[in-house]
Amino acid sequence: MNQPLAGRVAWITGSARGIGKAIARHLALQGADLALTDVLEDDLYATAKELALESNRKVIHQVLDVTDPVGAAGFVQRTVDELGGLTILVNNAGITRDALMMRMSLNDWERVLHVNLTGSFVCTQAAIKPMMKARYGKIVNIASVVGVMGNAGQANYSASKAGMIALTKSVAKELAGRGVRANAVAPGFIETDMTHQLSPEVKEAYLQAIPLKYLGSSDDIAQVCAFLASAASDYISGQVLIVDGGLHM
Numbered sequence: 001m002n003q004p005l006a007g008r009v010a011w012i013t014g015s016a017r018g019i020g021k022a023i024a025r026h027l028a029l030q031g032a033d034l035a036l037t038d039v040l041e042d043d044l045y046a047t048a049k050e051l052a053l054e055s056n057r058k059v060i061h062q063v064l065d066v067t068d069p070v071g072a073a074g075f076v077q078r079t080v081d082e083l084g085g086l087t088i089l090v091n092n093a094g095i096t097r098d099a100l101m102m103r104m105s106l107n108d109w110e111r112v113l114h115v116n117l118t119g120s121f122v123c124t125q126a127a128i129k130p131m132m133k134a135r136y137g138k139i140v141n142i143a144s145v146v147g148v149m150g151n152a153g154q155a156n157y158s159a160s161k162a163g164m165i166a167l168t169k170s171v172a173k174e175l176a177g178r179g180v181r182a183n184a185v186a187p188g189f190i191e192t193d194m195t196h197q198l199s200p201e202v203k204e205a206y207l208q209a210i211p212l213k214y215l216g217s218s219d220d221i222a223q224v225c226a227f228l229a230s231a232a233s234d235y236i237s238g239q240v241l242i243v244d245g246g247l248h249m
Helices: 018-029 041-055 069-083 106-134 155-178 200-209 218-229
Strands: 009-013 033-038 059-063 088-091 137-142 180-187 240-243
Touching: 009 018, 009 069, 009 106, 018 033, 018 041, 018 088, 018 218, 033 041, 033 069, 041 059, 059 069, 069 106, 088 106, 088 218, 106 137, 106 155, 106 180, 137 155, 137 218, 155 180, 180 218, 218 240
Parallel strands: 009 033, 009 088, 033 059, 088 137, 137 180, 180 240
Antiparallel strands: none
């Protein structure tokens, strides 16, 4: 089996389930050892055990709040000590607190920005130290198509994801001279636990807005992340890859 990520070590935040878990699986099956973090302890443990058995790769895991700089720095050091380095970071952890602007609380605004945007900053700042030392690294930030086009009822989430895109471009410019690339993936409507709870009417409205007429899968996002984490994308940095079935053109 082709393993383009053999010898690489990947830290994926928010990797206990959903898109984060799918990303971790694809990276492991392509040869990367894994460092997994999430706040969902039981799901994280189960995912780490499952992926280690499935991929036969080394997998470490730790409950971590991505907004904790001391915890992030400690986990990076643990990753370097136990897995031999850190060459890939996928900032996937994120939350939503949807509401129309008139009804959105300041707490819900700040919480989403803190986890999604500040959390990505904290983890990136911790991860780039071993990458800069090795003069090679791949940072992949999971943004969103709403960070490009906005969305009613998601001012906080859209702003956080737009911020992640700007963070990506800034990091790409700062660290290019050290061999570190940074790119963002902007998913559209993806089949997740959240979309499964939508009413048939709402889901149909989403489908009508998508030219390809179907929701994407977690694997659709994971495959793009695996490409950006591999040497095949070494001449790509500071870019946003929109994966949305043609929703935003």
